[in-house]
Amino acid sequence: MKNILLLLFFLTVTQAIYGQAALSPRIASYDIRVELDTEKHVLTGTALLNWTNPSADTVGELRFHLYMNAFKNSRSTFMKESGSRFRGTKAKEDPEAWGWIDITRLSLPGGADLTSSIRYIQPDDGNPFDQTVISVPLTEPVFPGKKLRAEIDFTTKLPKILARTGYSGDFYLVAQWFPKLGVYEPAGMRGNEKGRWNCHQFHANSEFYADFGVYRVSITLPPEYRVGATGVRIDSVMNADSNQVLTYLAEDVVDFAWTASPRFEVFNDRWNQVSVHLMIQPENAGQAGRYLHAVKSAMDYFAEALEPYPYPSITVVDPPLHGIQAGGMEYPMFITAGTVAGMPERVRIPESLTIHEFGHNYFMGILATHEGEEAWMDEGMNSYFESKIMDHVYGEQRSVYDFPRFHAGSAENQRLGYTGMSNPRIAPPARFSWEFPHGGYSPLSYNKAATLLFTLENLVGRPTMQEIMKTYYRLWKFKHPCGQDFIHVVNEVVRKNHGTRFGENMNWFFDQVLFGSGICDYKMASVHVNRIRPPAGIEEVGENKVTYRNIEYSEELYENRVIIHRLGDVVMPLEVKIDFDDGSSVTEYWDGKEETWEYRHEGTRRVVRAVLDPENKILLDLNRQNNSYTLQPRQGTIRNWAVNFLFILQHLFHIMAIFLA
Amino acid sequence: MNIVKIYLRGANFSIRSWQLVTLLYLVHTLLSLVLVLPFYSAMKDTIGPSMALENFHKSFQFTAWTEFTRDFSQKMQVFAGIIGYALLFSLFVQVFLKGGILAMIREDYARFTIKRFAEACGIWFMRFLQVSLMVLLLHLVLAFLIWLPASLILQHQFTLTLTGQSLIRTALIALTLHFVLGSLVFLFGEYTRYILFVSGTKGVFRAFRKAVVLVLKKIYLVYPLFLLLLVNGILLSLAWFFLQKVTGFGTGFTLLFLVLMQQAVFWLRNMLRLWLTASQFYLYSKFPTPLIT
Numbered sequence A: 001m002k003n004i005l006l007l008l009f010f011l012t013v014t015q016a017i018y019g020q021a022a023l024s025p026r027i028a029s030y031d032i033r034v035e036l037d038t039e040k041h042v043l044t045g046t047a048l049l050n051w052t053n054p055s056a057d058t059v060g061e062l063r064f065h066l067y068m069n070a071f072k073n074s075r076s077t078f079m080k081e082s083g084s085r086f087r088g089t090k091a092k093e094d095p096e097a098w099g100w101i102d103i104t105r106l107s108l109p110g111g112a113d114l115t116s117s118i119r120y121i122q123p124d125d126g127n128p129f130d131q132t133v134i135s136v137p138l139t140e141p142v143f144p145g146k147k148l149r150a151e152i153d154f155t156t157k158l159p160k161i162l163a164r165t166g167y168s169g170d171f172y173l174v175a176q177w178f179p180k181l182g183v184y185e186p187a188g189m190r191g192n193e194k195g196r197w198n199c200h201q202f203h204a205n206s207e208f209y210a211d212f213g214v215y216r217v218s219i220t221l222p223p224e225y226r227v228g229a230t231g232v233r234i235d236s237v238m239n240a241d242s243n244q245v246l247t248y249l250a251e252d253v254v255d256f257a258w259t260a261s262p263r264f265e266v267f268n269d270r271w272n273q274v275s276v277h278l279m280i281q282p283e284n285a286g287q288a289g290r291y292l293h294a295v296k297s298a299m300d301y302f303a304e305a306l307e308p309y310p311y312p313s314i315t316v317v318d319p320p321l322h323g324i325q326a327g328g329m330e331y332p333m334f335i336t337a338g339t340v341a342g343m344p345e346r347v348r349i350p351e352s353l354t355i356h357e358f359g360h361n362y363f364m365g366i367l368a369t370h371e372g373e374e375a376w377m378d379e380g381m382n383s384y385f386e387s388k389i390m391d392h393v394y395g396e397q398r399s400v401y402d403f404p405r406f407h408a409g410s411a412e413n414q415r416l417g418y419t420g421m422s423n424p425r426i427a428p429p430a431r432f433s434w435e436f437p438h439g440g441y442s443p444l445s446y447n448k449a450a451t452l453l454f455t456l457e458n459l460v461g462r463p464t465m466q467e468i469m470k471t472y473y474r475l476w477k478f479k480h481p482c483g484q485d486f487i488h489v490v491n492e493v494v495r496k497n498h499g500t501r502f503g504e505n506m507n508w509f510f511d512q513v514l515f516g517s518g519i520c521d522y523k524m525a526s527v528h529v530n531r532i533r534p535p536a537g538i539e540e541v542g543e544n545k546v547t548y549r550n551i552e553y554s555e556e557l558y559e560n561r562v563i564i565h566r567l568g569d570v571v572m573p574l575e576v577k578i579d580f581d582d583g584s585s586v587t588e589y590w591d592g593k594e595e596t597w598e599y600r601h602e603g604t605r606r607v608v609r610a611v612l613d614p615e616n617k618i619l620l621d622l623n624r625q626n627n628s629y630t631l632q633p634r635q636g637t638i639r640n641w642a643v644n645f646l647f648i649l650q651h652l653f654h655i656m657a658i659f660l661a
Numbered sequence B: 001m002n003i004v005k006i007y008l009r010g011a012n013f014s015i016r017s018w019q020l021v022t023l024l025y026l027v028h029t030l031l032s033l034v035l036v037l038p039f040y041s042a043m044k045d046t047i048g049p050s051m052a053l054e055n056f057h058k059s060f061q062f063t064a065w066t067e068f069t070r071d072f073s074q075k076m077q078v079f080a081g082i083i084g085y086a087l088l089f090s091l092f093v094q095v096f097l098k099g100g101i102l103a104m105i106r107e108d109y110a111r112f113t114i115k116r117f118a119e120a121c122g123i124w125f126m127r128f129l130q131v132s133l134m135v136l137l138l139h140l141v142l143a144f145l146i147w148l149p150a151s152l153i154l155q156h157q158f159t160l161t162l163t164g165q166s167l168i169r170t171a172l173i174a175l176t177l178h179f180v181l182g183s184l185v186f187l188f189g190e191y192t193r194y195i196l197f198v199s200g201t202k203g204v205f206r207a208f209r210k211a212v213v214l215v216l217k218k219i220y221l222v223y224p225l226f227l228l229l230l231v232n233g234i235l236l237s238l239a240w241f242f243l244q245k246v247t248g249f250g251t252g253f254t255l256l257f258l259v260l261m262q263q264a265v266f267w268l269r270n271m272l273r274l275w276l277t278a279s280q281f282y283l284y285s286k287f288p289t290p291l292i293t
C-alpha cells in the first residue's frame, strides 16, 4: 500500500515537474532497479525496456550491447585492440579485477522467456571470444510503429577500473553497466538503403551510439555512499536493510551512468535553470572553483553558439587518482574530468577536460552522432568547440599553458597534435574508429578533424561558420545526423552567403581533408631579386645600327621573382603577401592548384620578403615555418637561444665540477 | 685564527686571484663554446630564410617554437650524445685543475705562473681522479639506495592516493634525504683531497676514511661552507632572473648587454667558488689547531 501511494505521488510529482513536451523521439526507454554490493563489486538488477519500432520494417530480432563483457578476459575485442595499454596492470593474476555481465532472464510480457535463445554475435570483427553484443530472436516480430516491452534480469560484475568504468577502492564509476539495446536504423536514416540493426561491439576507441529515451533508475547501496548520476534525483529513501534507495529520472538521453564513493565532497551551483553538481575529492576541494568556472563557461558559450543546454542538471566528477582511468569521460548530464594535487593554476588541464567532456553532451548526447562510425563528428567537432571555448575564456595562445615565457593555446595545440604525426597520411579522419591504423585514431579524429573545421571557418569566415553550426544543430538535434547531413548544411549556408565563390559547393574541401588522407603543405621556395642590366648588342634605329651600349636607364631596374611550391596533394586557395624595400606591399591570390606558382615584378622596387597565407587561415598546412622567406634574415631569436645555451652549459660544467672534482 | 677570519682570508685570496678565476672561467667557457657554436649554426641552418622566429622578442610563440624544435630535434639528438662526452671530458679537465688550484691556495698565490700551476695539476691528477671516481660511485649508490625504495613506496601509494598529495610528500622526503646525504658525499670528497694534499697521506682510501671521520666530527664547521655554496648559487640565480626580467627577450643591443651580464655572472660564480674552496682549505689546514692531526 505504502508503495502504491509512493508511486502515485512519484508519478504526479514527476509529471508536474518533468512533464514538459518530449525533446526527442523516445524510442528506447528503461526503468531499472539495481543494487550495488560493495563487498563483491556486483550489481544485481532488473531493467524494463520499452522499445518502439521506428521503421517501416517488421523486426524479428533484438540486439543488445553487453559492454561490460569487454572486461571479461584478454580475448575480447576491446582488450585486443587496446594492445599493450593494459599490459602493466595486475588484472591477469587477480580474478577480482575482471568484469562481466550476465543476463539471467529476458522475457516478454506475454510470458515468452527468450533467455535460452540469446546468442553472442560479432558483427565487426568476427572475434568468437567477444561477448559484447547479443542477438535475441523474437518469437513474435514487432510491427512498424509498434511497441515492445521486455523485462531483463541482469548481474554485472564491475572490473577494477582500467578504462572508463569499474571500481577502485571505494570509488565506483558505473558506466556501460546494463544490457543496452542497439539502434534499429530505418531505411533512409544516415544513408541506409534499408532498415538494419546498428549495434557494434565494444572497441578500444569508441562506445557511444544509442536511441533516445527516458531513464528511471533506482539504485540501492550502503548509506555512507555519495552518489551522482545522469538525470535528476527524484527520490531518496532508506529501505528495510538500512540501505539508501536513490531514484533518478533522465529524459531524452541516450545513456545513463553514475558514480558512488563515501569520500566525495559535493559542491552545488546553478547556471540559469540548470543545477550544477561537482563531486570532488576532498583534497582537491581547492580546485572546485576551477571546475565550476569551466563548466559554466562552456554552458555560456554553447548557449550562444548552438542553443542553451536543454537538460535540468549536469554532474561533474573528479575521480581519485587511483581511479584516474575513469577520468575524462562523457555521459549524458554526467561527465568525469580529473586533476592532481597541486595542479598549477597556469596549467589548465582540469579546465580543458571539463569543457571537452561537457561539450560531448551536445555532440554525443543531443545530436547523438555515431561515435564508432563517425568519430570526427563527435570527438572532432567537440574538440573544435573545446578549443574555441578554451581560447575564448582563457585567452588565445595561452589557454592551456599560461606561463609568462611559455604559453600555448588550445587551437594551436590541436593543430600541432595533427601536424606532429609521424605519418599524417596514415588514414582519413572519416573512418570507423576501429579501422584506424595504430596510433592514428586520436590525432586524426580529434586533432585533424578540429583543425579542418578551423580551416573551414577561416575560409568561409566566422559569421558563416557560426551560421553553419547553429543551423546544423537546429536541424539535427535529437536526430542522429551523419557526415553527409553536416556537409549538406555547410553547402547550403556557404552558397547562401557566398554564392559560388568557393565553387558549386564545398565538397572539394571535405573530399580532400575529411574523406582523403592527403596532406597540405605549401612552401615559399625562393625569392630572387636581380638587377636588370641595360640590353647589349645592336639594334636598328631608323636606318642606323646602334649598339645598346649607348642606352642608359635613368634608374636602377630589378627583376623580382617569388616562387612557391606545393609539396602536398591537398589544394587550398591561398593569399601571398609580398613586401618591397620601399615599404609597399602587394597581396596576390593563388588558387593553389598547380605544383608551383611564380610571381614576377619588374621595376625600381626590390622584394625583401614574402609570406604565403599571411593570416594563417590554412591551419591544415603541415609546416608553417616554410611559409615565409626573407632576404633580410634577423637572427636575434636564435642568437638569444645560443647565448642562453652557452650560459646553461657553463653552469652545467661548473656544477659538475663542484660535485665531482 | 677564528672562523670569520678564515672566510675573510678566503675572500681576500679569491679577489687577488683574478688571473686564476679568469683561467677557470675560460676553461668552462671554451668547453661550452665547443658545443654552442655547432648548435648555433645548426639552428641557423634549420630556420633558413624563414621569418617564423622573428617575433619572439615580442612574445613567446608555441607554434613557431614547436615547428622549429621538431625540425631541429634530429640534429639535437646528435648533440645529446656529444654533450655526454663533453661532460666526461670536462670532468677530466676539472679534476686536472684541482691540484693547481689547491697549490695556489696553499702558496697563497705567491708565485702564480702557468708553469707552476700546470705542474701542480699534473702531480695530483691521478690521485684526485681516483677520488672523483669514488665520489661518483658513491653518488650512484646513494641514488640507488634512496630511489629504489622510494619508487616502491610511490608505486604502492599510487594505488591508494586520492589526489597525489601523499606521493608529492614522499618524493619531497626522498629528495631532501638525497640532498643531505649527497652533500655529505660531496664534503667527504672535498676533504679527502685536502688530506691527501696537506698531510701527505699516500693512500686514497685511507685519506677518505680520515675525511669521513673529520666531516662527521666537525660537521658544524664544514657544513656551513657547503651551504654557502648553495646560497651563492641561489643568489646568483635570483640576480639572473631579475636581470632577465629587465632585459626581456634580448635581441640586438639588449642581447649584447645580456651576454655581458651573463658572462659577468659566471665569472663571479667562479670567483665565489674559489672563495669557498680557499676557505674550506684554510679551515682544514690553518684552524687554530689543524682540524685533523
Ligand SMILES: [Zn+2]
Binding pocket: A356, A357, A360, A379, A382
Ligand atoms: Zn572526447
